[in-house]
Amino acid sequence: MGLFSYNIEKYSPKQLVIIPTVLLAISLVVLAFVTISIGMPVKPGIDFSGGTAVTVITSDTSAQIQNEFAGYPLVSISEGLNNGKFITFGTMSDAQYQSLTALIASKYPDAQVNQIGESFGKTLQDQALIAMILAFIGMAIVVFVSFRTFVPSCAVVLSAFADIVMTAAMMNIVGIQLSLGTTAALLMLIGYSVDSDILLTTRVLKRQGKLNDKLAGAFHTGIIMTSTTLAAVTVLLIVSWIGQVEVVEEISAVLLMGLIFDILNTWLTNVGILKWYVLKGGGK
Amino acid sequence: MKQERIKYLFKDWRVLTLIILLALSVVAIYPHFDDNGNLTTNLQYGLDLQQGAWLQLEFKAEVVGYTTTQPVDTFVANLSKDLNTDVVQVDSTHLEIRKSYTQAELEPYFESEGGTLVSYQPGISKDTADLVKQILEEKINSMGTKDAKVNTLTGMNNVARYVRVEMAGVDMNEAQQIVGKQGKFEIRIQTTGNETEHVLYGDTITSVAIPTKDTSGNWGVGFTLSDAGAETFRDAAIQYGATTDPAHHQLAMLLDNKTVYSAPLSSNLASSLQTETTRNMVASTGTGTYGQQQATNLEIQLRAGALPVDVSVAGSGSTSASLGSHYMTMCMIAFILALIMVGFVIFYRYREPRIVLPMVLINASEIVILLGFISAIKFQMDLPTIAGLVAVVGTGIDQLVVITDEILHEGIVPSPNVYLKRLSRALTIIVIAAATVLIAMLPLALMDLSTLKGFAIITMMGVIVGVIVTRPAYGKIIMEILSE
Numbered sequence: 001m002g003l004f005s006y007n008i009e010k011y012s013p014k015q016l017v018i019i020p021t022v023l024l025a026i027s028l029v030v031l032a033f034v035t036i037s038i039g040m041p042v043k044p045g046i047d048f049s050g051g052t053a054v055t056v057i058t059s060d061t062s063a064q065i066q067n068e069f070a071g072y073p074l075v076s077i078s079e080g081l082n083n084g085k086f087i088t089f090g091t092m093s094d095a096q097y098q099s100l101t102a103l104i105a106s107k108y109p110d111a112q113v114n115q116i117g118e119s120f121g122k123t124l125q126d127q128a129l130i131a132m133i134l135a136f137i138g139m140a141i142v143v144f145v146s147f148r149t150f151v152p153s154c155a156v157v158l159s160a161f162a163d164i165v166m167t168a169a170m171m172n173i174v175g176i177q178l179s180l181g182t183t184a185a186l187l188m189l190i191g192y193s194v195d196s197d198i199l200l201t202t203r204v205l206k207r208q209g210k211l212n213d214k215l216a217g218a219f220h221t222g223i224i225m226t227s228t229t230l231a232a233v234t235v236l237l238i239v240s241w242i243g244q245v246e247v248v249e250e251i252s253a254v255l256l257m258g259l260i261f262d263i264l265n266t267w268l269t270n271v272g273i274l275k276w277y278v279l280k281g282g283g284k
Numbered sequence: 285m286k287q288e289r290i291k292y293l294f295k296d297w298r299v300l301t302l303i304i305l306l307a308l309s310v311v312a313i314y315p316h317f318d319d320n321g322n323l324t325t326n327l328q329y330g331l332d333l334q335q336g337a338w339l340q341l342e343f344k345a346e347v348v349g350y351t352t353t354q355p356v357d358t359f360v361a362n363l364s365k366d367l368n369t370d371v372v373q374v375d376s377t378h379l380e381i382r383k384s385y386t387q388a389e390l391e392p393y394f395e396s397e398g399g400t401l402v403s404y405q406p407g408i409s410k411d412t413a414d415l416v417k418q419i420l421e422e423k424i425n426s427m428g429t430k431d432a433k434v435n436t437l438t439g440m441n442n443v444a445r446y447v448r449v450e451m452a453g454v455d456m457n458e459a460q461q462i463v464g465k466q467g468k469f470e471i472r473i474q475t476t477g478n479e480t481e482h483v484l485y486g487d488t489i490t491s492v493a494i495p496t497k498d499t500s501g502n503w504g505v506g507f508t509l510s511d512a513g514a515e516t517f518r519d520a521a522i523q524y525g526a527t528t529d530p531a532h533h534q535l536a537m538l539l540d541n542k543t544v545y546s547a548p549l550s551s552n553l554a555s556s557l558q559t560e561t562t563r564n565m566v567a568s569t570g571t572g573t574y575g576q577q578q579a580t581n582l583e584i585q586l587r588a589g590a591l592p593v594d595v596s597v598a599g600s601g602s603t604s605a606s607l608g609s610h611y612m613t614m615c616m617i618a619f620i621l622a623l624i625m626v627g628f629v630i631f632y633r634y635r636e637p638r639i640v641l642p643m644v645l646i647n648a649s650e651i652v653i654l655l656g657f658i659s660a661i662k663f664q665m666d667l668p669t670i671a672g673l674v675a676v677v678g679t680g681i682d683q684l685v686v687i688t689d690e691i692l693h694e695g696i697v698p699s700p701n702v703y704l705k706r707l708s709r710a711l712t713i714i715v716i717a718a719a720t721v722l723i724a725m726l727p728l729a730l731m732d733l734s735t736l737k738g739f740a741i742i743t744m745m746g747v748i749v750g751v752i753v754t755r756p757a758y759g760k761i762i763m764e765i766l767s768e
Binding site for chain 1 (some may be wrong): 332340342410443446454456457538576590596597598599600601602603604605606607609611613614615617618621622623628630631633667670671672674677678679682685686689692697703709712713716717719720721722723724725726727729731732735736740743
């Protein structure tokens with residue numbers, strides 16, 4: 001494939017892992033910083049913190065909308081193409097919520113409204129966290145059982161871990177909140193990001209031949225694998241961005257970032273560790 | 285490809301399974317023209333893709349584990365009095381308390397009645413949850429709302445904390461009214477022949493007990509009237525002669541003007557009413573399973589649509605018709621474009637229609653089978669599910685790339701022996717990768733994270749279909765094509 005040439009054999013294991021190591025460190029610092037300031041590694045959206053989200057297609061400006069809802073705990077208004085507006089409110093009393101829905105129904109009858117109570121949000125958040133931890137542990141077990149060698153298995157799990165951490169840090173930087181949708185995307189990343197790592201490890205450990213040939217072959221296949229998914233997810237992101245489908249836009253943005261970090265972590269982190277392991281005399 | 289090769293291909297079990305599944309899926313999806321000549325399918329859509337509203341209600345009650353040195357009946361009765369609410373025994377070690385209390389608030393009550401509280405879980409028992417579901421469904425159906433779904437979310441410990449009501453075609457206000465509305469309950473008394481006279485409305489009923497069985501095996505539902513209600517009841521019973529001739533002056537109960545229960549006063553009650561008012565009454569429904577069933581039904585009617593436990597709104601939402609159809613259009617566009625885009629990437633890589641075409645077709649067939657499955661289980665597709673399906677398109681083709689590259693190693697088409705070895709090696713990679721996705725999605729599928737449960741099940745299903753059916757079939761097909 002001629003899009004970009006990447007010569008794995010040129011670099012030593014140390015050179016390979018240096019960039020991802022630095023990125024991982026920065027990401028961890030970002031997550032730690034966010035955790036200290038708001039108590040969670042990624043800013044929670046209304047699904048988890050409670051509140052109300054309103055999606056509406058209107059030619060009213062943000063200032064007009066702000067004026068309209070002055071009496072309510074307005075948190076943010078984000079604008080998209082084609083006059084799409086995504087308005088979020090903090091938690092409010094039942095009475096206030098009912099007056100808000102009445103106002104929305106009269107002013108913007110075509111709006112989509114979603115409201116999550118604070119305690120329900122907390123329940124969802126706890127469950128999402130448990131799901132995430134269990135998913136990661138489960139994935140690690142499958143990897144260890146499949147390869148039954150310590151260092152290569154660790155390399156795969158570490159790459160997946162780095163994917164999630166870097167993606168989560170990036171979510172903070174570009175301002176994507178943690179919601180049910182983005183949680184689903186992160187879980188999907190846990191499952192899918194190890195695809196190319198498994199291909200790489202299997203090729204290197206279970207095939208005959210020179211190490212550099214095997215690495216190059218794995219890269220050749222692996223990069224096309226990731227780029228097909230990348231293509232599908234990019235289309236999804238563009239269409240949902242133009243069409244103002246907020247949920248899908250967030251999911252696909254998270255998947256896209258995750259896949260890009262996956263390329264990095266598979267072909268730098270994982271390859272680096274695996275190369276070091278084989279050169280040191282591990283494997284066949 | 286030569287004709288006998290194609291024939292041979294169709295006899296292969298892997299290819300056959302794929303074809304049969306595809307056919308079944310098309311039947312399940314059932315694309316057809318409706319009465320207006322529009323193309324429709326059996327696919328159902330969630331409330332973010334069509335007009336509708338949902339409400340998630342949280343039960344103001346808790347299930348607690350307990351031990352006591354007292355006789356259980358006395359203990360439960362005393363506790364019920366202390367806490368001023370219904371206390372129901374779930375099983376020998378658990379009680380359901382139908383009012384919101386914290387664990388710390390409950391502990392002293394348990395202690396003073398000679399028991400200890402050993403566990404605390406907000407929510408209601410599975411039986412009560414089923415009753416709630418039944419009440420809500422009955423109420424929504426009586427309003428003539430179609431396409432309503434009521435789901436109690438029961439955790440692994442059999443305690444339900446939430447109930448979710450989804451109604452298509454209504455807006456938020458209507459939904460709140462339907463769920464909050466109570467029926468009109470009325471008690472009448474037979475005067476002469478088929479004539480009846482009004483006695484009381486449901487607002488004089490202060491509480492309704494759960495069905496119980498008396499010593500002779502008769503089922504019944506107890507209920508309590510307010511003081512004024514009891515007075516009115518006694519006056520009416522005497523006035524119309526129900527106390528002296530119960531058999532000809534039956535008591536009738538009506539919900540929304542429909543008779544739901546009719547029986548004479550018991551002789552005990554008839555004679556006691558002649559001298560004093562009675563607030564507590566029991567409506568008997570007969571013996572055996574039938575009697576029990578009737579008692580449960582009557583309990584629901586007596587409550588007139590009110591739930592046995594208080595609820596609070598934990599979450600709600602609604603989508604308008606225009607936004608729903610806008611989302612739907614966008615999803616379709618995204619889906620088709622994604623498939624085309626993936627096709628382009630694959631073509632760029634292999635530049636060989638003989639490889640690219642089967643790949644894209646197999647990929648598309650995976651989606652058709654998944655949609656068939658979604659139709660068959662009547663799953664409501666929502667936005668996260670569609671994003672998941674697009675990801676299945678992307679990753680599904682990944683696996684086909686692994687197979688193709690593994691087989692075409694070093695650009696040489698191998699002999700059948702080597703071929704099978706390589707195919708099985710490719711399938712090993714795929715199976716491991718599939719296992720990681722399955723295990724990553726499993727917690728989500730088992731939990732009740734509202735809408736994400738369905739998403740996880742669909743993703744897992746996509747992986748399973750891919751590993752078991754479409755990818756082995758692709759291996760077979762591509763082998764035939766390459767060995768030309």
